[in-house]
Amino acid sequence: MExxxxxxxxxxxxxxxxxxxxxxDDVNISIRRGEVVALLGANGSGKTxxxxxxxxxxxxxxxxxxxxxxxxxxxxxWQRVGYVPQRxxxxxxxxxxxxxxxxxxxxxxxKLFNGRADRKAIAEALDAVGLADRAREPVSTLSGGQQQRVxxxxxxxxxxxxxxxxxxTVGVDAASxxxxxxxxxxxxxxxxxxxxxxxxxxxxxxxxxxTITMHDxxxxxxxxxxxxxPGDLAGRADAHCERGDLEQPPPIDEHPHAPGVTxxxxxxx
Amino acid sequence: MEILQYDFMVRALIAALLVGLTAPAVGIxxxxxxxxxxxxxxxxxxxxxxxxxxxxxxxxxxxxxIVAALGGIIVELIRSxxxxxxxxxxxxLFYGGIAGGVLLMGLADTSNVNLMSYLFGSLLTTSAxxxxxxxxxxxxxxxxxxxxxxxxxxxxxDEEYAKVAGLPVRFLNLLLVVTAAVTVTVAMRVVGLLLVxxxxxxxxxxxxxxxxxxxxxxxxxxxxxxLVSVGGAGGxxxxxxxxGATIVVTAIAVFLITGSLAAFAKAVRRWTPQ
Ligand SMILES: Nc1ncnc2c1ncn2[C@@H]1O[C@H](COP(=O)(O)OP(=O)(O)OP(=O)(O)O)[C@@H](O)[C@H]1O
Ligand SMILES: [Mg+2]
Numbered sequence: 001m002e003x004x005x006x007x008x009x010x011x012x013x014x015x016x017x018x019x020x021x022x023x024x025d026d027v028n029i030s031i032r033r034g035e036v037v038a039l040l041g042a043n044g045s046g047k048t049x050x051x052x053x054x055x056x057x058x059x060x061x062x063x064x065x066x067x068x069x070x071x072x073x074x075x076x077x078w079q080r081v082g083y084v085p086q087r088x089x090x091x092x093x094x095x096x097x098x099x100x101x102x103x104x105x106x107x108x109x110x111k112l113f114n115g116r117a118d119r120k121a122i123a124e125a126l127d128a129v130g131l132a133d134r135a136r137e138p139v140s141t142l143s144g145g146q147q148q149r150v151x152x153x154x155x156x157x158x159x160x161x162x163x164x165x166x167x168x169t170v171g172v173d174a175a176s177x178x179x180x181x182x183x184x185x186x187x188x189x190x191x192x193x194x195x196x197x198x199x200x201x202x203x204x205x206x207x208x209x210x211t212i213t214m215h216d217x218x219x220x221x222x223x224x225x226x227x228x229x230p231g232d233l234a235g236r237a238d239a240h241c242e243r244g245d246l247e248q249p250p251p252i253d254e255h256p257h258a259p260g261v262t263x264x265x266x267x268x269x
Numbered sequence: 270m271e272i273l274q275y276d277f278m279v280r281a282l283i284a285a286l287l288v289g290l291t292a293p294a295v296g297i298x299x300x301x302x303x304x305x306x307x308x309x310x311x312x313x314x315x316x317x318x319x320x321x322x323x324x325x326x327x328x329x330x331x332x333x334x335i336v337a338a339l340g341g342i343i344v345e346l347i348r349s350x351x352x353x354x355x356x357x358x359x360x361x362l363f364y365g366g367i368a369g370g371v372l373l374m375g376l377a378d379t380s381n382v383n384l385m386s387y388l389f390g391s392l393l394t395t396s397a398x399x400x401x402x403x404x405x406x407x408x409x410x411x412x413x414x415x416x417x418x419x420x421x422x423x424x425x426x427d428e429e430y431a432k433v434a435g436l437p438v439r440f441l442n443l444l445l446v447v448t449a450a451v452t453v454t455v456a457m458r459v460v461g462l463l464l465v466x467x468x469x470x471x472x473x474x475x476x477x478x479x480x481x482x483x484x485x486x487x488x489x490x491x492x493x494x495x496l497v498s499v500g501g502a503g504g505x506x507x508x509x510x511x512x513g514a515t516i517v518v519t520a521i522a523v524f525l526i527t528g529s530l531a532a533f534a535k536a537v538r539r540w541t542p543q
Contacts, residue, residue, distance in 0.1 A: 055433050078435025085429055092426055094301040094473065097482035104423040108434045138481045151430075158434070 005069070006033040008162050008193045009054050013063035016053050023049040024217045026063075036194040036207050038225070041214030047197045048086055050214065051166055054195075055083060067162070079108040082160030084151050084168050086197070095138040098131060098150055105157030125157040128183035130176055145171040152180065156187070163187065165196040169204065177203045272506050280400055281392045281502055281512065287407040288459040288468065289498030293476075293490040294414040295452045296469025298445055301425040301483070307344070307446070308466035310359045311453045313366030314340035316462050318454075319387045320373030329387070330402060333454045340366065341446030349442060390461035390513035392502060399458060406455045413448045415487075421445060422483055459498070460513035467517045468494065475524040478531040493523055 009031040016023050024046040031037050039047050052058045054065050056072040067075045082105070102125055106118045126132045129149035134142065139150055152168055163184075169177050181203040188194065188207060201208065205225075213221040272278050299307045318336030322329030340362050347358040374384055386394070395403075414421065424431040424441050432438050449469075456465045476489035501516030508515065 057429055057432060076435065078433060081433060083430060083433040085427070092301050093303045093305070094297055094477050094483055094486050095481055096422070096426065100422070100483050101426065104419065104426065104430070104434070107419060107423055107431075107436060136481065154430070 007031070007069050008033055008035075008067070009164075009195055010066040010069075011050065011054055011060070011063065012066070014050075014053055014060045014065060015062035016049050016058055017061050018058075022217055024053070024214075027217075027219055029054075029212060029219065029222070031193060031195060033193055034188075034191055036188060036209045037196070038201060038204075038208045038211045039195060039197045039214065040199075040211055041220075045214040046217045047214050048166055049217075051164055051195065051197060055081070055164060079158060080161045081108075082155035082158050082163045084155045084163075084165040086166035092140070095140060097136050098126070098139055098142070098153075099135045101139055101150055102126060102153045102157050105154035108158040108160075121157045121159055122153075125153040128156055128180075128186070129153045130179045143171075145173055145176065148172055149176060149180070156183070160192070162193045162195070165194070167197050167199065169198065169200065169202055174202070180204075181207060272503060277393055277395070278506060280395045280397065282499055283400060284392060284395045284403055284459050285498040285502040285512070285516065286495055287403055288456045289472075289494040289496070290491055291407045291410045291414075291452050292456050292465070292468035293472040293494040294411060294487070295445075295449050296466075297473045297483075297487055297490055298414070298421050298425045299449065300470055300473045300477075301422070305470045306356075306359060306466070307341070308449060308453065308469040310344060310362035310366070311337045311341050311446075311450050312457070312462040312465040313363045314369075315366070315450070315453050315457060316370030316387065317366050317373060319457075319462075320370040320377065320379075323377040323379045323383070324373045330454055333457065334406075334451055337450035337453055338447045341450045342443060345442050345446045349439065386461075387457055388461050388463050389511060390457065390459050390464070392459050392512040395458060403455050403458065406451050410448055410452050410455070413444060417441070417444075418484070418487065459502075460516055464513050464517045467520060468498070471517070471520040471524050472497065475520070475527045478524075478527040493520070497523055 007030055009029065011027050011029045014027045014029075015025045027046075027050060029050065039050060041047050049058065053060050054067070056065065056067075056075070065072050068077065068080060070077075099122060102122050103118065105125065106121060109118075123132065126135055129152050131142075131146065131149055131153060134146070139147060142150065148168065148171055152165070155163060155165070169180070172180065184194070184204070185207060194207075196204070198204065208225050210223065211221065211225045212219060272282075296305075296308060299305055315333045315337035318333035319329040321336060322332035325332070344358045344362060371384075420431075420436055420441055423434065424436060424438050424445075428438060431441075452469070453462070453465050456468060460468055472490045472493040473486065475493050476486045480486040480489055497520040498516050501519040502512045504510075504519065505512040505515040
């Protein structure tokens with residue numbers, strides 16, 4: 001077995017059953033430090049379930065889930081993990097400002113009296129998602145895409161080593177996606193590990209070092225993203241952003257292999 | 270002030286003050302989670318606790334705390350372990366609480382006057398000893414709800430995220446319902462079990478008409494809670510009305526006022542040229 005030293009996320013023969021049929025079955029995933037992994041697949045193929053089980057939000061009923069090499073039952077270093085859920089649950093009955101929501105991202109840092117570091121991290125996270133000027137407004141008055149960016153800022157505020165995002169760019173417009181890609185790129189340069197579910201890679205595409213495609217609860221593809229040579233990640237991302245290449249690729253619902261065709265990762269020629 | 274010459278009135282005002290602080294401090298989290306009726310459910314089940322106190326010939330306050338806390342814990346466990354909002358469990362709590370209370374009251378052979386004093390409060394009979402109990406419990410409730418406000422805000426806002434942030438979500442949820450149960454028993458003396466929940470919810474609803482953030486809402490809700498409790502209790506002295514009902518009617522009046530203010534402010538903003 002390879003060293004668990006820099007294994008950040010791992011699922012070993014994982015199975016999750018909600019009701020009768022397993023939502024995912026015999027899933028093996030191992031993500032190492034510094035990887036930026038896109039999790040693809042059709043609606044209902046099990047992407048969210050992979051993420052929820054690797055974070056312990058749902059228990060695997062067979063196999064094992066580990067974070068930073070530690071089985072979830074014994075894992076306590078949650079300050080190393082940042083999470084952006086697919087959507088916020090039941091809306092809040094009491095107003096909350098953008099800053100207040102982002103501030104809960106600092107709760108992972110156990111130190112209670114660390115006001116200055118907290119304020120700095122919150123301000124930086126808001127800057128990264130381009131919402132610094134809305135900091136004091138109630139979240140409920142923001143648009144759907146802006147609310148999504150608040151959730152991303154909340155995860156960034158905890159300064160995690162692993163960032164897990166479930167469809168972070170849904171409803172986020174092209175300009176903000178680009179700001180977001182730039183912010184994530186900054187974090188990637190510092191060595192952050194990322195696992196993100198997405199239907200449309202958009203401007204995030206150049207950041208991706210590996211894709212995993214789910215099909216019907218199983219891993220159907222796991223490997224290099226097509227159309228990109230692994231290599232100078234940062235350079236590629238910058239070039240891509242400068243080109244302003246913002247076309248939205250069609251969602252990938254199928255196996256991304258297309259033998260004999262020079263296509264990019266979305267199957268476009 | 271004439272009102273302060275009566276010892277029983279001074280005790281009543283102090284009790285009202287404590288309840289005006291604690292009820293919204295817990296209520297804000299229930300409202301945030303859209304479980305405003307939780308306070309009501311706990312209030313109803315507390316009636317069974319009160320009756321149990323009569324039945325076993327012990328202090329009804331402590332049996333009410335215990336039974337209400339158990340009821341709250343059961344609803345919370347049902348809410349968190351199933352995918353329902355727990356409202357069927359809450360409904361059971363309503364029916365079972367009242368029915369169980371009336372049943373036990375009958376078996377214990379207490380008078381209806383006694384029952385009424387718990388259903389609608391009996392602020393004016395607050396003894397010095399009662400005041401110590403209420404004061405101690407109120408301090409405990411405030412320590413939890415104000416001291417833990419950031420964590421409680423996080424779990425009520427987004428429970429899944431709070432779990433990944435490493436917060437002890439299950440413990441905090443149970444702590445919250447137990448705190449709510451304690452608050453209900455503290456407040457039953459003042460406004461009665463049937464109106465307890467009003468004091469948890471209405472000041473929060475009134476405050477959130479005017480505020481933009483959670484901590485601001487918390488501060489304003491406590492202020493409104495104290496003003497309507499003390500004001501309502503004092504007013505009932507002069508008007509010769511039931512204190513509990515007067516407090517709740519005052520709270521609703523404040524809600525209507527803040528609601529109109531918010532609507533007015535919005536209209537002004539709309540008509541002001543940019
Ligand atoms: N809480 C749940 N209870 C019961 N079944 C569920 C639950 N969550 C997901 N499922 C089922 O598990 C399967 C996988 O769902 P999952 O949410 O992981 O898909 P997904 O790939 O994230 O889809 P989407 O693209 O729509 O987000 C689906 O068949 C779904 O019906
Ligand atoms: Mg999903």
